[in-house]
Amino acid sequence: MTLWSHRPPPRFPPVALVVLLALGVLAAPGCGTNPEQDLVGCWVETGWEYERVDDRSSPIGSWSDGVRLRSYPDRSLVRHEGELWEFRGRGALAIGDRAGALTSARWRLKGRGHVLTIRQGEDRFEVYDIKELSAEKLVLHFDLGMEVRGIARLEFERASCHVAVESGRLKQTAEDIALANETPADSADSADSSLGNAS
């Protein structure tokens, strides 16, 4: 059996050239802004609202557990209330709460840049849908489960990291935390290429 005979190969169909050209143009970098770059910086959380509230006139919509959440004490939900998030390059995230306590985490974008994952340690893994990402506003949706409140909506506004640090709102930057936690072994492999544990 021979793959190639003495006959001339078939002419490459023009449509193939069109498809390849279109792919090349579209795959070229620099077309549109990258959501990863758009996210980098400091964001202050301004609201946490539930998809379903019993009484819209009550203050349940902001910083409240709501009746249903209290009815399910076994649900260990992650809460982010009035926090300041600093997204840094290479996936480092610093979360400063309203009391000034600071925790470090790791952030990644998945899908077409519409899913934000946050991992703290080995056990705590959060997944958010990015519903809006502009220069000044970030809106995340977090699925709490139908029996609790359905979807929680987290709203953030762009903030100045310098102001946050100077005012004591953000005591360390994520970079400081990463440097403080980094061991010599980590330094050699700081790209953090451990995705095998994607959950």
Add this chain to the structure above:
Amino acid sequence: MILLDASERRGHLQDFWLGGSTAAVAGFVNVCSVIAFFAFASNVTGHVAILAEELVKGHVHQIRVVLVWLLLFVLGSFLANLSVTTLAARSPRWGRAIPLLLEIAALSGVAYYGHLHYAETLLETEYLVGVLLLTMGLQNGMVATASNGVVKTTHLTGLATDLGMELSMMLQRRFRRDRGVRFKLTLHVVILGAYVVGGVLGGVLFLDFGFLAFGVAGAGLGAILVHDVIVGRLAASDRAETSGLRAQPR
């Protein structure tokens, strides 16, 4: 029984086995892709809807990404059909094997890169999802061409539509006796079931073994190729089909 036999004398059993095995691989890859990348690898309908949504929102980056994904699926199907039809006269067995070999190589590449190098950047995610869509396009194009358009393993929207129609027809005596209708109903149930089983298996294996699970999907396709080689009728099939190959899907 050669699963990738593209001749006129292709039987129903071949379609059942080809449809079932490749649908299981498609479900497997799709679920692994959702867990790893939060993006579907074979849901073209969903990606088209997303493209429209992103167009409305004016998200240039996302429009570009989804468009490339869709084009890669089309490219995969295009290459599969091109391989089968252009090599039909000279070397039909290679024409059918090349798309599956490409798919196996791509899935193995995703397994290797994901296991050893993937740093979870968005760019990597976008390219890897694109590769998976290409593989699904290759598979769907290859299977549809080889089965003369009878089997489509990732097209579950159309399959569910057909299934509903066939179940409706089964309520009428004149259709119940129709072998063609009964064959299609059985085939679609087999494909749907295999897709679900493959998806469950993919989810379990990915959570246990991470990206190496994509290698299992590649091995599944390799088993189809090895099966056909071992059966050893490819040469006879070549001779017979040079006079009767139907290049285009029905």
